[in-house]
Amino acid sequence: MSSQKSTSADTAVTGAAATDVLDAGRAPKRARGRMRVAALLDAATLVFAEKGYDAATMTEIAARSSTAIGSLYRFFPSKEALAEGLLHRYGERASAGLDAIAARAHDMTAAQMADALLDLMMALKSERTALKVLMDARVDGANRRRYLLGVIRGRMAGVLSAHAPGLSADRADLLSIMLLHLMKTIPELAEEAEAAALFQEMRLVLSAYLTAAVAGG
Amino acid sequence: MSSQKSTSADTAVTGAAATDVLDAGRAPKRARGRMRVAALLDAATLVFAEKGYDAATMTEIAARSSTAIGSLYRFFPSKEALAEGLLHRYGERASAGLDAIAARAHDMTAAQMADALLDLMMALKSERTALKVLMDARVDGANRRRYLLGVIRGRMAGVLSAHAPGLSADRADLLSIMLLHLMKTIPELAEEAEAAALFQEMRLVLSAYLTAAVAGG
Amino acid sequence: MSSQKSTSADTAVTGAAATDVLDAGRAPKRARGRMRVAALLDAATLVFAEKGYDAATMTEIAARSSTAIGSLYRFFPSKEALAEGLLHRYGERASAGLDAIAARAHDMTAAQMADALLDLMMALKSERTALKVLMDARVDGANRRRYLLGVIRGRMAGVLSAHAPGLSADRADLLSIMLLHLMKTIPELAEEAEAAALFQEMRLVLSAYLTAAVAGG
Amino acid sequence: MSSQKSTSADTAVTGAAATDVLDAGRAPKRARGRMRVAALLDAATLVFAEKGYDAATMTEIAARSSTAIGSLYRFFPSKEALAEGLLHRYGERASAGLDAIAARAHDMTAAQMADALLDLMMALKSERTALKVLMDARVDGANRRRYLLGVIRGRMAGVLSAHAPGLSADRADLLSIMLLHLMKTIPELAEEAEAAALFQEMRLVLSAYLTAAVAGG
DNA sequence: GATGAATGAGTCTTCATTCAT
DNA sequence: TATGAATGAAGACTCATTCAT
Incomplete structure (x- = not known):
């Protein structure tokens, strides 16, 4: 009492x-x-x-x-729920990473942007491998995964808007999807024998694309 | 009689x-x-x-x-043998497609090249998805898969050499690996709602990268 | 024509x-x-x-x-029919061998009898191994196999009657069953490291038993 | 409390x-x-x-x-592990049975010995049949089975040495192998229509052999 | 008749999930 | 609430047997 x-x-x-x-x-x-x-x-x-x-x-x-x-x-x-838990945690970490980039995005060059994104992917690398496995597993519950994707894409669009304020919302969305697809290959590059050289190439790909896209958008 | x-x-x-x-x-x-x-x-x-x-x-x-x-x-x-059969058939088809591009590569612009590669990937799309699954599967026999990769990368290097004869062999190899990684995302783009727009972006990615890489190499 | x-x-x-x-x-x-x-x-x-x-x-x-x-x-x-074919051929060969012994049985000592039976088993050895496998396989059709057994036991009884005419029919039947069971072990003895010595022992077993049984019967 | x-x-x-x-x-x-x-x-x-x-x-x-x-x-x-489990249990039971006989062996006549061995086999009968099947099965792991055989033969040699202390070690080993082969037929005899009479015969076989062998050794 | 490709029931084994303790 | 033994559906693969050619 x-x-x-x-x-x-x-x-x-x-x-x-x-x-x-x-x-x-x-x-x-x-x-x-x-x-x-x-x-x-x-x-x-x-x-x-x-x-x-x-x-x-x-x-x-x-x-x-x-x-x-x-x-x-x-x-x-369930096993599915466990997978979802993993997805959720990854989503939070990736969002945090992207938000951190967004905060600095305004003053970055395309090349710096490319570096920042590469760094982020490598920081998340161990989880990325598991994530890839989970996203590829064609099991039910894919819709919830799609939700996760949506969230991350939103953050990425935020990064882009901060970086190039002139972009239209639609364009930012599209670019974010494209960029995320490109970034997915980064952990795979890391497993090649020529990883270092390929990172340079990826830097080139990303900054060339960012430059062209921002200019053209 | x-x-x-x-x-x-x-x-x-x-x-x-x-x-x-x-x-x-x-x-x-x-x-x-x-x-x-x-x-x-x-x-x-x-x-x-x-x-x-x-x-x-x-x-x-x-x-x-x-x-x-x-x-x-x-x-x-065995299931493994079936996977290998699929890999083999894909290898032949992809090789044939790349060889066909190589034959025309000398007179193509970077943009035309990008288009040709996009078209090839879309032609192979249904098999590509299965291939991805098989290449990712953590099963034995990965060595034979690695062999397939080697063959296709060789063909792609042939395409690049034909397109830009000035490239060193090493550089052509590196570019082919990078390009193939980028191309892997194409079938995935096709599954997005904004597929058409994303294709335009990919065209941009590829031709921007090709132009920059060939110039820089 | x-x-x-x-x-x-x-x-x-x-x-x-x-x-x-x-x-x-x-x-x-x-x-x-x-x-x-x-x-x-x-x-x-x-x-x-x-x-x-x-x-x-x-x-x-x-x-x-x-x-x-x-x-x-x-x-x-059917597989079963094939097994039966084998059984049948074995039955004929074993019967022939026993009949041949029966023809000489009257003038043989117990020791000679033991030798003759040992020789017969070794002559049939390769087929014996297969036969053992077939008799042990607990599949249907065992009844027909039982028939084969009956035939061979009859021949063996014939051998015994020829050897020791004083035996009653019942006693001859019983002895033949016992002897055939003992003889079954011969091919197995042949696979032991001490095969030669074991053959001597088996000779001892058979002749001691024959002597005792014929005397006691 | x-x-x-x-x-x-x-x-x-x-x-x-x-x-x-x-x-x-x-x-x-x-x-x-x-x-x-x-x-x-x-x-x-x-x-x-x-x-x-x-x-x-x-x-x-x-x-x-x-x-x-x-x-x-x-x-x-695995199925193999199950078979091994059975083999193990049989080994323990058979060893125990043979040891029990060994303890009394010194004061037994050959006929009593024969009875004791017959009784032991009949006590183990149901397991014996399964054991036969397992020992005959042409599967890997035959080595461990060979080990079991070795153990049991050692126990049997112990029985013989206790029964006839005059036997040389080699002779005891040989006799034990021979006796165990003979004893293997006992469960099969039990399945014949004339089981009772055949047991008498087996008693005769065993004691005649034991007597002859011990005397001759 | 001879041939061997096609069939599918049945085998061993694994693993997500439940529930008595 | 924690534990891990128990459960059984489901999967890869084999092989006796049939039948179109």
Whole structure:
């Protein structure tokens, strides 16, 4: 009883308190839960990237993150849901990366832009491989994936608009789709023997295209 | 008796007749066999493209080509062998297409080149999607796939050399790898809602890159 | 024409002629047929012995005797029938061998008898291995196999009666069953490293048993 | 509280208690697991004996022990592993039986020895039939089977040495091989119509052989 | 009759998912 | 709430047998 009183006092202040207080004892468990989820997603990233979507087994993903299979299913009720979780996390990270570029985009040259995009892709590389696998897996739920794509494309359009304010909205959308398709090949280039030289080429492709497109748009 | 006489007379004339006669009954079987193989490869192309390598089932591929599962296995003794058959056929078709472009390459502008490559990819589109799936599949036999890649890259280098005779061999090789990576995205563009506009963009990407690369090389 | 004449002349003598004449042109085919059957049975003996009943494939048996699979099925309409053919041939050869021993049995000592039986088993060894496989295969048609067993046991009883005329029929039957069971192990002994020594032991087993049994019966 | 006290008292005494408590929840699962394994081996014994190794299906073995096919594969990850499990269990039982005979062997007559061996084979009869099938199966892993044979032959040699201490080691080894070959026929005798009489004969075979061999050795 | 391509039932095995403990 | 044993649908592949040529 007395504990409840003090609780309501706290709540008034913190705002987020309402839920926190109700969960009192559960708070640490939640923290554990979030770590579990992170560990699961990390393991899933590895296993999907190594084996592909179908060949990856829920059992191995659980084992690699030292999680009981039953617990994995508590957090992600299906393999599809796990894939979606991965997609979601990737979407957030990619969005953050693109937003960061957008913030600096106004003052960048096309060549600098190309570099920034290349850097971003390489930073996300390990997750990209898993993502590719998931996007290619022709399973149902593709629509939700399409949603993710939409979000990222929006961010990319933001980058472009910041970079070349003169672009029409439609044109920015189109360019963002095109650029994202081009950027998809970057992790693959990284696996070629001539990776370094190919990066130079990609830099050329991107800046040449950006220059031409911005000028022509 | 008289029939026997005429028979020996015929044989004497044609020379090849002897074997023809012996194969008499086998000829149609072979023709049927070749059609079966083509039907199987077509069905496999569809199913692999739709489901991905692992999710594609031999049973469905057989059913889609109205073939008994046992017959599928007579022609392709394993799923891997079927994939290889597809790869092989694609290799031949792509090589032929690139060779045809090479023959005309000397007199083409960068823009015409871009168009020709786009057209080729679209002509191969249905097979391209399946090919992507097969090349990405994390299965053994990747070496033979690598071989296919080598062949196609060689043809593409031939196209570039014909187009811009001034290119060094190394440079032509590098450009061909880059171009093929870029071209891989074409069938994916075709699936976007804005396909037509994206094709224009790709034309721009390719010709801008070709122009810059040839000039810079 | 002239050949036909001489044929009918021959026929008059042989008694089997009636059918021979009707088959005129088929006669050589028949001979071919008999050779095919022999070749098939030989191949089957090998393959069954090597692989066991289930793992042996009709296709391999056909191939090993250079026979088309369709032809194999003309002679033996099922795998079971082929097994039966083998059993039958074995029965005839084993019967012949036992009859030959029976003819000399009266004047043989127990030790000589043991030797004769050992020799017979070794002479039939290659077929024995296949036979073992067929008798052990727990497939239907076991009844017909039981018939074969009956025949051979009868012959063995004949051998025993000739050897020891004082034996009652029942006792001879029992002893023959026992002896045949013991003899079954001989080909297995031949596969042990100590085959030679084990043969001596088996000689001991057989003659000790024969002596004791004949005396005690 | 009092229960807790008594618990800790118990623990103090048994020593093993600590782990017992930790395993509390797992203990019944393990017990169930062991019963499953036993049921599976029993079913496998039946099915292998009835159908032979190849013709026996994992599905039927699972069904006969009211086990889901997936569970069968949890305990025995392959058909071969299941066979090995059976071999192992047989090896232990046969060894135990032979050791028990060895313990009494010194004071036994040849006839008593024969009886003891007959009794042992009959006790193991149902497993013997399956074992025969497994030992004959032309599959890989034959080496491990050879190991089993070695073990059992060693035990049998122990029996003989205890029975007739005068035997040389080599002679004991040879006799044990011979005796085991003879004993293999016992379960087959049991399937004949005249089983009872044949057992008398086998008794005769064994004791006559033992007497002769021991005297002669 | 001979041939061998075609057929499809049936085998072993895997793995996403559930649920009793 | 966590655990991991249990489940069974589904997939790749084989082979006895048939039948059009």
